[in-house]
Amino acid sequence: MTLNEEISCIINKEQVDVVDDNDENKITTQFNSIVSSLPQPKKLIVGYALTLKKTKSFLQPKLENLARSKGIVFVAIDRTIPLSEQGPFDILLHKLFGKEWRENLEDYRQKHPDVTVLDPPDNIQHVCNRQSMLQDVAALNLSNCYGEVGVPRQLVINGDPASISDEVAIAGMSLPLVAKPLLVDGSLKSHQLSLAFDQFSLSKLDPPLVLQEFINHGGVLFKVYIVGDAIKVVRRFSLPNVNGLEMLDVAGVYRFPRVSGSAASAEDANLDPEIYEHPPRPLLEMLAKELRHRLGLRLFNMDIIREHGTRDHFYVIDINYFPGYGKVPEYEHIFTNFLLSLMQNKY
């Protein structure tokens, strides 16, 4: 018997009683209690532990409204109360830094294997250190008929700034070099990057850091957002090319602003198609599939550049966990579909 048939059967039976009792209120009350005792569609409870800034950019009304209409409810996690005293949750979304939070979450994860934690804290740590962040891309050594994907040559500097110049010479690295703080810890400082144009100025840098060879890429960067199996590419303006002649004139360390995160999109810009064209879709799909698996992460993005003058030489220069999805067009659809798919795969 279908649900409708069941209800109408019960109502018909109750109507017989109504003729007997002639009590309309009674039938309404009984009808309501029957309906509420029937199995309701299960809600998907998503706990989230995000900074205020992240909550604001991610949990926009368009996401919450669409999610609600699909039976997904977002619940804020209270950091002052132990995780195991909160919930129950089906899924846990998080991006908070600090050892205490990581341990708390790992402990919760062990005790609640039924809850999908996006993503495991140790896997996130791996991409919060620029020494390990790109290792999996390098090991993958992706090259096929659609193109090749690598990482810039890089060197980790932990010691005395005075010896950086020697270390760079020994490693045979070419200037200019991008200097990036070793750890990405959510602070503004960890995103303060600089470009070093000559070997003498290298001693002004502030270790621990990673030095990466600067790759000319025509001033355009591709932010490739991953949400489970979904991939969305957004074009952004980036640093302009540096040519050999300019290099003769410039010296020193140039601190540059956060270019790729800025609101300026390069989507509609009138650019050379060789620079402008997105990386081939099959190449990105292969890369994303491998990295999801190797990194053990489902929510991340990659900054990818195309080496200037080539059509199919790409470099991954950065990977971020739980990036600013709020800026991605249609992210509310991508995200709700992803959350629902997690539950479908579970049951």
Ligand SMILES: Nc1ncnc2c1ncn2[C@@H]1O[C@H](COP(=O)(O)OP(=O)(O)OP(=O)(O)O)[C@@H](O)[C@H]1O
């Ligand atoms: N090896 C490189 N060659 C050329 N440009 C680079 C290189 N590395 C970084 N850049 C430029 O510097 C910008 C910031 O670098 P990166 O993404 O590694 O740092 P970030 O702190 O994560 O910045 P953001 O949060 O803005 O992505 C890039 O978007 C790109 O414009």
Ligand SMILES: [Mg+2]
């Ligand atoms: Mg970046």
